Amino acid sequence: MPFVVLAVAIAAAAGGGAAVVADRSLPGDPMWSFKVHVNESLQTSLAGSAEATANSHIEAIDTRLAEAEKLAAQGRLSAKAEASIKTNFDAHTEAIAEAIAKLEAAGKLDVAADVAARYQATVATRAATLAEANVSGESSVSLSPILIKVRAALDQASELSANASAKASIESNTSAKTNVSADTGINLGL
Numbered sequence: 001m002p003f004v005v006l007a008v009a010i011a012a013a014a015g016g017g018a019a020v021v022a023d024r025s026l027p028g029d030p031m032w033s034f035k036v037h038v039n040e041s042l043q044t045s046l047a048g049s050a051e052a053t054a055n056s057h058i059e060a061i062d063t064r065l066a067e068a069e070k071l072a073a074q075g076r077l078s079a080k081a082e083a084s085i086k087t088n089f090d091a092h093t094e095a096i097a098e099a100i101a102k103l104e105a106a107g108k109l110d111v112a113a114d115v116a117a118r119y120q121a122t123v124a125t126r127a128a129t130l131a132e133a134n135v136s137g138e139s140s141v142s143l144s145p146i147l148i149k150v151r152a153a154l155d156q157a158s159e160l161s162a163n164a165s166a167k168a169s170i171e172s173n174t175s176a177k178t179n180v181s182a183d184t185g186i187n188l189g190l
């Protein structure tokens with residue numbers, strides 16, 4: 001929590017100008033750390049719910065992968081920038097998995113399934129875009145190391161989505177059968 005207070009104080013002191021400049025920065029740029037550690041952390045901290053928090057992490061993942069593609073196209077995807085992207089990407093994928101687990105534990109299975117599906121769709125879309133850029137020659141630097149990580153995240157996202165959807169479906173079917181039983185007075189053996 002002290003970090004959030006500090007971030008708010010810094011953003012307010014800077015009049016928001018630093019935040020705006022930071023939003024346009026890429027890994028390796030001087031303001032990128034501010035963007036990731038202040039802007040995005042503040043956005044996530046203020047999300048308010050597990051679903052909103054997960055959506056903030058999904059947006060950050062989409063941003064990281066767009067940054068990787070842009071840096072590669074510009075020939076600026078250095079080993080250091082790649083490592084920063086991968087580390088940040090990993091942190092967000094872990095946070096999404098945790099948020100989905102929290103939603104499931106709270107009995108919000110439909111919401112967990114929706115979040116997992118958005119996560120899967122975002123990673124799948126970016127994986128396809130990065131793969132196309134990598135083979136088409138649009139990138140002057142290979143995106144293969146990042147693609148390996150993205151494909152692993154896509155496998156995780158697909159598994160999370162399938163599991164969350166199955167749980168939501170089971171709960172929905174059980175709830176529907178219970179309602180039928182209550183409405184008709186017929187014991188369905190539940």
